[in-house]
Amino acid sequence: MSEIEPTVSWYYVNPDKSECSQYPFWNKDREQRGTSLQFYIMLIPYQGLYFCTVRYQRRGRMLHFTRSIKVSGIYPERVSKVPTILYPTEHKIFSVRTNSDERLTCRGLLPLILHNSSRKIWWTVDGNTVAELKNRRFSQKNSIVKEDFGDLTMESVLVIEDFQSEDLKREFNCSVWNEQGFLTRRAQLKEDVSLPTVELGCGLGVTLVLMLLLFVVYHVFWLELLLLYRSWFGTDERHTDDKEFDVYISYARNSEEEQFVLSTLRSVLENVLGYSVCIFDRDSLPGGTITDETLSFVARSRRLLVIVSPNYACQGSQALLELKAGIDSMALGGHLKVILVQYKPVQRQSLVRELRRARVALALVRWQGDKSKELTSRFWKRLRVELPLRRISRDEERCNKEAALMRLSSQNSTNSQTGLISNTSKNPQKVFDCAA
Structure with missing residues (x-):
């Protein structure tokens, strides 16, 4: 129990200038009322790390403790919170090659919902998730590409090892979900008929050598060739x-x-x-x-x-x-x-x-x-x-x-x-x- 009235002080760490400011701050958009700090208008520069320090006296000794809180801005509730699929688009066609490893990328925007922050992005193969499929040829890697005021741009990559012609008949779907909605989109695949690069390179090299040889032969023996003709x-x-x-x-x-x-x-x-x-x-x-x-x-x-x-x-x-x-x-x-x-x-x-x-x-x-x-x-x-x-x-x-x-x-x-x-x-x- 404090023997005198405790005092509370708020501090703000400016990430751009790497300096700490004590209340009162340089504008009236943020105000300390009692022991709390209130924001009337949230702006991008107000994001950052805040500290509060409490000082009180007990048994003749002055004591204090400090707590920190990170403040971030989010989009207001009136902005749509329904998830969307950014990639692949509706007309996107993936070109795949047989007997090679292929990667199908799905990217979605999942807005933040205050009362429920659960958000998901995943792939399904013939209606089954990768975990349910139990096939080692299929694996999935998820990552966060971007965070924008709480809204996440997430990416899920489906890796298919040793892609076969039978896989073209499978149904690959990308799905995103949060509390406000669910969206899925099917990936369209097309087999890419690859040219034999080694054979093509050798053939091109032989053709160039023959053309050079014919040019030299013609340049040196053009009279003999003309007489023969x-x-x-x-x-x-x-x-x-x-x-x-x-x-x-x-x-x-x-x-x-x-x-x-x-x-x-x-x-x-x-x-x-x-x-x-x-x-x-x-x-x-x-x-x-x-x-x-x-x-x-x-x-x-x-x-x-x-x-x-x-x-x-x-x-x-x-x-x-x-x-x-x-x-x-x-x-x-x-x-x-x-x-x-x-x-x-x-x-x-x-x-x-x-x-x-x-x-x-x-x-x-x-x-x-x-x-x-x-x-x-x-x-x-x-x-x-x-x-x-x-x-x-x-x-x-x-x-x-x-x-x-x-x-x-x-x-x-x-x-x-x-x-x-x-x-x-x-x-x-x-x-x-x-x-x-």
């Missing part, structure tokens, strides 16, 4: 037109290019590849008009082979006439194709106008000296792509190649040139006799 599916132009010559060669006379044309280019085209070649100085008849015969030869040829060099196409030369005739024939009828063979590099500004335009639009095959002498070089492959298709037997091709190689190896630089020119002038034979 022409040999299988190409058409011999001799069956589709009435031309007399396959190739008409236009070059600068009395120059180094003339030796290249007569000793190398003509020999391989006629004796190895089997083309009919027209060379004006060799095939023209004496006493004819140069202009008329030149135009006639160009018109009767399928290809015009222009040997581009610094000495070519001077104004007023016969080579320029041949070039103009070929370009006009190609532009008008399309039955003649002009091919440029660069024997030596030429600066563009030193060329005549017709040749400058031709270099922009026409194919250009470059002669690279010793590197191009072999019949398997890139020069001859590139030239064969531009020339008409010729179908000859393997024996004839082998024989022609051997004869051409023997002829090329036995030629001299200057003396053989003179002899070759005189021989070709007297003997216009174009096919080399292998038996000879």
Whole structure:
């Protein structure tokens, strides 16, 4: 029994400032009346920890004791207290895979009811709870996700180990309950047909490697592939037109290019590849008009082979006439194709106008000296792509190649040139006799 009137003091611990305040507080929303602390208006900042200290005197000694209470705000009773299911929604479909562990998540909002705080969330399988099911493959884990003024957002996860196709026929329901109501929702399942990731990755990797390999092969061997394609599916132009010559060669006379044309280019085209070649100085008849015969030869040829060099196409030369005739024939009828063979590099500004335009639009095959002498070089492959298709037997091709190689190896630089020119002038034979 206290010998004097006991005194009561209230304290509030501010969680934001970590300090303790003694009554009277800084506003009139909270008031101490006697030994009690009354709240007239509950606000969010008023939540926290409160202490009350009682002091009294007994047998001449001052005694005191302290008690604490945690104050939290809740939503008023006029707010709906019926529980709701937040997830899954009504149209939610769970994708599941067989032979794997699956997790079905249910999330519900369960409001606080003052006179009864009991709230539940759970899963049922075919109408039975997980505890009643007694199947180790099924387990349930509940947790509180959020607390908002007493209202709880709770989550229940149903774990299904080694999901089987038969489980798709089961009925999985999520339920929430409190004193104000009950709600349940069925989970809709759909089997997810998974792609074989390992096989798909390996297949994709093999495909990429093959594509890269094909790209490299095409980049390196595109000429060989193009020639192979022409040999299988190409058409011999001799069956589709009435031309007399396959190739008409236009070059600068009395120059180094003339030796290249007569000793190398003509020999391989006629004796190895089997083309009919027209060379004006060799095939023209004496006493004819140069202009008329030149135009006639160009018109009767399928290809015009222009040997581009610094000495070519001077104004007023016969080579320029041949070039103009070929370009006009190609532009008008399309039955003649002009091919440029660069024997030596030429600066563009030193060329005549017709040749400058031709270099922009026409194919250009470059002669690279010793590197191009072999019949398997890139020069001859590139030239064969531009020339008409010729179908000859393997024996004839082998024989022609051997004869051409023997002829090329036995030629001299200057003396053989003179002899070759005189021989070709007297003997216009174009096919080399292998038996000879």
